[in-house]
Amino acid sequence: MSMRLEQGGRLIDRDAPLDFTFDTNPMRGLRGDTLASALLANGQMLVNRSYKYHRPRGILASGPEEPNALVGLGQGARFEPDQRATTTELFDGLSAMSQNAWPTLGFDMMAVNGWFSGMMPAGFYYKTFTWPQSFWKHVYEPVIREAAASGLPPKEADADRYEHFYAFVDVLIVGGGIAGLQAALEAGRSGARVLLLEQTPHWGGRAPVDGVEIGGKPADAWIGETLATLEAMDNVTLRNRCMGVGVYDHGFALGYERLADHTPGDGQPRHRLWKIRTGRIVTATGAIERPLSFAGNDVPGVMLASAVRDYVVNYGVAPGRRTVVVTNNDDAYRTALALIDAGLEVPVIIDPRERNDGPLARECMRRGVQVETGAAVMKVKGSKRVEGVMLCRANGTGGAGAVLDCDSVAMSGGWSPVVHLWSHCGGKLLWSDEHAHFYPDDARAPTGADGAAFVSTAGAASGCMASGDVLRDAARKGGAAVGAEPGEVPQANDIEEVPMQPVWVMPTKALPELRSKMFLDFQNDVKVSDVQLAAQEGYESVELTKRYTTLGMANDQGKLSNINGLAILAQSLGEEIPQVGTTTFRPPYQPISFGSIAGEARGDIFQPLRRTPMHDWHEANGAYMEPVGHWRRPYCYPKAGESHADAVAREVTATRTSLGLLDASTLGKILVKGPDAGRFLDMLYTNKMSTLKPGRCRYGLMCNENGFLMDDGVVARIDEETFLCHTTSGGADHIHGWMEDWLQCEWWDWKVYTANLTEQYGQIAVVGPNARKVLEKLGGLDVSKEALPFMAWSEGELAGIPVRVFRISFSGELSYEIAVPAGQARALWDKILAAGGKFGVTPYGTEALHVMRAEKGFIMIGDETDGTVIPQDLGLDWAISKKKDDYLGKRAQERAHMVRPDRWKLVGLETLDGSVLPDGIYALGEGMNANGQRVTIGRVTSTYHSPTLGRGIAMGLVEHGPDRMGEVLKFGKTDGGTIEARIVSPVFYDPEGEKQDV
């Protein structure tokens, strides 16, 4: 049973007890504890059930590599699943729930999966749940999800604040161990801006735990002095609780700061995502200890040797009273010494190496520990906790050996440098036979835009395993990051270590029964036997083996399992480890919260909302708004008790019979000016704009280089050199960019400037037979037919407000579109409303606008066009100049496919029964096509109920459409039925255009 020791614990405050709960059981820890150390202090060895077999699992590690101890943390609006107990700082009132167990952690029904584990080999899901297909979604997936469920999603909106912060520095150093501190000293001395990040609340890494002495002083003293030196440097910023999680191209890196995870609700943002631009990055990310693969290596109570040492030294907590150490290297002997120093028992150190007479082994023996060389753990006894180990010869098959009672096992399979950040942007690795690990190849570093390396590693991350080497490497890399030679580097007291010996399977010739209980990936329940089976079945690539077996695919991303797994794969394939290679390291290093990624973007500021000058009026007057790009536009203005359809009909009728008002401010307005402006617009539009007279307006079409129609609108010529181009609401920015693209990249010598004035003006459409009367009532501008005829514009004042009035119509009625400085648009809107009272002035929304333009057969970009439609398809040949040598899209429109006679072309459609055709519905032809689908000969592009005509009207694209006037087509409904409609002219209302030209 794990427990709190009477003495020790450099990070805890024994006078500051904290209450917390685990699975609702009240427990007590101390300030400075992690949740993991506090659970161990309370004797809670069992913390989780495994993903696939629901095996009991305990805390394995002491840092972010922990695969087992994931809990649901907090409650309600502060609940979050999958939180690592080892990186969660304890606070008063913390509540944690175990995951993946049902009904309880101690008694888990799903543990039956374990009894059948022999039947769930690698690729089990791929092999088993393949048939029948109808079961995929409704049987297999729900059952598998239930059985393999991990953390539950939160149910309430997050209560916390999250934010981003953009930081620009010269050197970013990731990792605040002795390597990171030494590198920061060197870089900081140069005066460069340095940012040093440390993921834990504490500086110095594991040096104090490992008893390192630097410059003749204990590591803690050196760390304190170095921190003080760094803090005194104005150019150095230190952030603890901030993990460097990703390195990206162009010197970009992400830091994940956890400000309030341990102080929820204190007013700090919970997480801050640092978006860092830096010249150079030094990763001093240390190394991670590897587990050993022996049967039962996942039983609660088996831990990494370094973690055992951390718990004893840092937190005064031990996993047991009697710990067996099993190791292939000398470092774990330090764990034995730490346990003995804490008054605990270490009956034996099991070391598969044939002999060990190094100083650490001699010291252990001097302290009374038996060292068994050439030995191995055959298997661990116990299920919910360690009860003992069975020993065997290291190089045998695992025959029955001595049984040794113990309540905990500390294991070490050697150390792997944390090369993740180095690798994110393509840093390459070398294999060290000496340490059996991958380490960064300095000659193949990630390079920046200047071709120089922009990431380097320092200390254990470089593969340095002795403290002296760590400090020298860090000083060199920190100096190099600022182009300086390192200063004097302090000495460290390194004890000589006997070389480690790679051990990938223990014992080396273990029989299948043992291999099927040796866990490689604890989080995803992948065993030695699974990887061996994958190799046997032909998997040679480590990337494919990963996906087939799920090795390293859990949210720990294989921090403990990848090297062990690929070593097994290499062994099974009879290849060397470097030949098999690693899987790809991708950011983030650790999962980060969605909140930190979203930053400020939530609630009202989730997304920008564009408001016209009349937006507040619309909202105050009950408008039902619809999104148009980022704009919100009134769809209609329903009165109390009125349906949207009724409101639209009322608005259309009022406009056609008297006076309607539309907020058209979203319309794009681009000023084009210069001696070559006419020539430029002749290239952009399909028709000729250069012949337009100042004071006049012309409708134009814009196509892309492929000939497809992409925007339309009215162009007004302001003066000889100046045009104002109106675009669609959604097209303003794109068309402005399109113009600048051609002017800057292709026709750079043409004298043309553009300016996007969309936001400078509000635009109000005053529409209907009484439109002129209301403007005359406002006064100030001659709006008579003679002074301002159809398709003309004039400038002046209306009711004392400066305006530019365009006589253009998108409804077929007498219509004036009034551009007014945006700051005065609302005032003009109010004046028109007041003046229009006697005409029953009716504001109308986008739907009434659509109905009226459809009644007139006017096309709408995005309805009649979809990126595959050319103007000729829409019967717009009249707007395509035959006289021009060229315009954008002209050549494309001459391609064989574009001039095929059977292209679908625009027609009007009238249902025989007067009903409204469903939107997007297809016209049916005869027979089936090559794919066995019904032949179609057309589709509906716009369809509305016309209150003016009292029936459904539609526009559509139909094969040979204009040649088939009067023909009745069948349209196929989604319910299998059909609906009949007659081909008619698309102009349903006022075909002569008399009403707009009065």
Added chain:
Amino acid sequence: MSDAARVTAVASGAPAAQVDCLPIQGMITLRGQPTEVAEAIRAATGCGLPEQRGIVFEGERGVAWMSPDEWLLLMPQEMVSECLATLAGELSSSHHLAVEVSDARAMFRISGTGAREALARVCPVDLSPATFAAGEIRRTRLAQVPAAFWIGADGAFRLVCFRSVARYAQDVLENAASGAPVGFFPEG
């Protein structure tokens, strides 16, 4: 700002930065070749041509560099017509474009010790005092919308964005200003 974020902000005390929406500012977009417009700009504003990413002031009038062939002229709004007339006169024989854009934009003042940090939360700009000082204008991104900012004569930031997103910009700025101090910039 969401209720939750507001509560958190209030809990942390008074914001270290203050955001004020300013009344309409006279603005003219001028496009042309630097050699051809320099004299006209001086005549209209009293200012010389700013350097790349620079902004210069002469009393109430100023000129900001927007791109190699575009400047933003600032003046009280009642002076806009006069400035446009001056430009038109000076540039009558030069290819150029000059147009009022006062109504196209909204303008904010961000002041207080936390102003730099507030902007650094939502703008990808190096805001350290050594790098970003008075005399510089930065066209950038404010969270999800385009914006530009500079430091005014009073030492506070001025930020302009498009008019239609003024409320979004104000909400974003107030939210950013309400955060607890980060402590990154040496001089606050």
